Amino acid sequence: MAKNALLEIKRSLEAHVGQKIMLKANGGRRKTIERTGVLEETYPSVFIVKLDQEQHAFKRVSYSYADVLTDSVQVTVCNDEGQVRITYIQN
Template sequence: MQMNLPDIKSWIKENLGSDIKVIEQAGRKRTNEYGGVLSEAFPAVFIIDLDSSEQPAHASFTYTKILTEDIQVTFI
């Protein structure tokens, strides 16, 4: 199902505080995987508090990355 930008924003806001997994396309058969808690949602970005003790402690993503399928978001 293809979602539009307002649907994506409301879906993210509905899941604030939930555990989240994000897989980001990093080019040519490479991906980065992030896991944590969806902590904040702003008009243009949402922020994840990462599980790992490594730096940085947060990661931010734009809603358009979901729309363009640059990232895959799964709530656990």
């Protein structure tokens, strides 16, 4: 079941490659890291985000689909119709 959930998250992210996204990641010790960038690529286990250069010291970051599944990372896609959050909801 978890494998299907990861595949479902991967497929939903693949539909937004090249679009601007916002990330909220758990930084530990009650810290939340917020980043913006462009979803650059999806791979079998991870996805890559190219960050906005004027705001961040790093050029790219990667997160696993399991991070999205466990809610360690929240991905919000910014498009013309508004913002859509990528999540997995168990039935």
